[in-house]
Amino acid sequence: MRKITLKVLTKLPTKYVTSGVILIALLFVYGVIGSYFIMHLNFVDSIYYAVITMATVGYGDYTPHTGIQKIFATTLALGGVALLAYVFNIILTNFQEKMSNYSKGVRKMQAIKDMDDYYILCGYGRVGKVVLNELTQRNQNVIIFEKNEEICESIEENESVTTIQRDATEDDLIAKLAGDKCNSVIISTGDDVSNLFIVLTIRETNPDAWIVTRASKIENISRLRKAGANKIVSPEIIGGQDLYFESAKPHLLRITVRHTSDEIFDEFQIIAKHGCTLENIDYHLPGIETPLTREIKTKNLLDGKNYLNYLDTHADQKQALKNLYKLTNNTHSHLISGPDKPTFDALVNDLEKIDEIIGVNLSDEEIAKITKNEI
Template sequence: MRKITLKFLKKLATKYATSGVLLIIGLFIYGIVGSYIIMDLNLIDSLYYSVSTMATVGYGDYIPITTTQKIFATTLALGGVALLAYVFNIILTNFQERMEKFSKGAIKMRTIKNMDDYFILCGYGRVGKVVLDELMQRNQNVIVIDKDKDVCENIKESSNVVVINKDAVENDYITKFVNEKCNSVILCTGNDVTNLFIVLTIRENNPDAWIVVRASKVENISKLRKAGADKIVSPEIMGGQGLYFESTKPHLLKITVKHTTDEIFNEFEIIAKHGCTLENIEYHLPGIETPLIRKIKTMSMADGMKYQNYLKTHDDQKQALDNLYKNTNNIHSHFISGPDKHTFDRLTKELEKTEEIIGINLSNEEIAKLTSKNIKN
């Protein structure tokens, strides 16, 4: 009940601040006119009597005698008390709101400052929620910007998720966070015009930023591309998960390797050690361009150990996996997401010590040509 009352008072004070001032002026005029006519005072004394009565000072130099005078003095005093309390509530509430905003804003800015890197998610709707879920599953740092206060209040903040209730377009606000620490900007607002304006704003201030945009209408894709968007995703074609993958393209590695099933856990251990996520595995049948895709999406060592124990206790599954590796000549590709290029460099160097690396970011066509040689041999 207390929270509801405070919330009501805050809204009331903000909404009727101007009305409160007008009511005080109206009451003041009522006091002067009433004092002049009812109390039979001159203009200066009417002004003095109105102020002292409204402020409930009551020096007693002018005493109402008649019934009319007493009713007038009573209404003037009660009106003054009520309006002064109301104005005081406005001042106190506005001060409290400003202090809360300043305090929360300072904490948010400090959290962002302490982040090594982050993604910016602008717009938290149906698509934005999916994108945020994908980012949080991978323990990524995220700054969520949305102009809807109710939407922002429903997003759970943490040490790696900061929510800012601002209009990204207003005063080029979003450009404050697009710097060398920003991995990617993901625009998920449902308004293509807003997305277009944000892209132009970011490009003007940071030509190197990686920008992924949601296009609500297919016909606006070319406009967004011309404005400077690196990747444009239409929900008609691709969902929120697609937006995430496009946003991580600078930090998404496809590494084609060759090893047996006995080396799976060692490989996964290295990937997890570097804080990366194994998104999926592609198995390449010799000479066939389209691979067999197996979704993994994990970065937990517990998952790796669980899978290793599963293979040890399920001979049929281990045999099936051995057959798959045999049919692909042990050649397969890993899609790995990670924090930055330097991490991938360290990861690749360590993997080279334990397995044969065939190539980095090879296309399916290139891999098919390589594996087709195995058929001839």
């Protein structure tokens, strides 16, 4: 506690320290001059009298007698009291602020420690906002590094989103957090030099970290790759949503299956059971490489129930879906995001019990060859 107090007191804002020193000096000069000309003391005694009166000690060895002397002593004493109150207020206010920030920082670090896994997002600009939206839609834990205080205060924190107001280029905390519990580090600042430095900082201590970074200039892509970035993304080309998907590559599974439209909910129950998110469904027309893609982005079992109820009450839509499945010979692929490989292994094992699995992580070209043979 003593070390913390000393650290706080030695980091008072310069403007407050300067103003306090100036006020003390002015009051002291006023006290010395007044003591010399009004109290008729010599120079040394004037200094002595100014100090003890400002400090409201008042030993009584020099007593004002005339009206002007009493007024001078009163103003000097009141000025000393006001000045002491001002200085102590600065110290206490700053101390409370620093202690509050320290306590807040401790709580944030404890919240991070309690997270099972998380993503780290560096930079909360236009691209960073899109990435955070993609992550929160999938109920992911996110740690945001942002050096701008106003931006940090504008971010709504909760049990899944924590902000750290630090410059990632000047702090090694990001390297410490990019360990085993970190799914991916997403660097979305608009400065390629900063991005490069952050990549180097993380890669130095975390050789296995999955790092995705933004590149504002195409010529810097090769430099970022050499620095150790796994993926380099140009938001001007593919945007923030694809930045998320690239960062989640180790946690994405594409499984190609064959089943009828009547088994949709059974399949979705298994996906939701393992805490995974069904990102989209690709319907493969026989022999055609490019599939028909349908975006889903949900892990909520209630969404599956609502969709099932919708089909039961809309016979035309249900028949249209049956026709689509018939057209594709019931062959389609699910893009699923999840926490880790063991979860995907268990998910595939459960799906094998109800579905015919054609393959895992097959390319569109490989699937087209398979469906072409079925024509």
